[in-house]
Amino acid sequence: MMNTKFIVKLNRLGKRTAEYVQRTDRIPLRTTTNRELALVMGKFTAEDVAKSVETARCKAEIVSIEVAA
Numbered sequence: 001m002m003n004t005k006f007i008v009k010l011n012r013l014g015k016r017t018a019e020y021v022q023r024t025d026r027i028p029l030r031t032t033t034n035r036e037l038a039l040v041m042g043k044f045t046a047e048d049v050a051k052s053v054e055t056a057r058c059k060a061e062i063v064s065i066e067v068a069a
Contacts, residue, residue: 001069006046007038011059020063024049040067 008021010031019031020038024045032038041049043062050060 002066003069004064005040005067006043007035007040007063007065008046008049008053009061009063010053011061013057013059021049021053029053035065040065 010019010021012019017033019033020035021029022032022037022039023030024039024041029049046062050062054060
């Protein structure tokens with residue numbers, strides 16, 4: 001059985017690789033380039049994080065991934 005989980009992907013201006021939000025309980029947010037290490041969160045939490053992180057130099061998007069239950 002597969003479940004859908006959500007992560008927040010950050011595309012920063014000037015960087016080639018995308019980063020994923022790993023932790024949301026600290027300021028500033030901890031990010032990683034490894035998608036598997038990223039914190040898998042619920043959709044509502046991911047939407048809040050994406051809205052708060054997005055700036056003119058950083059584009060945030062919510063990515064859904066399929067994981068085995």
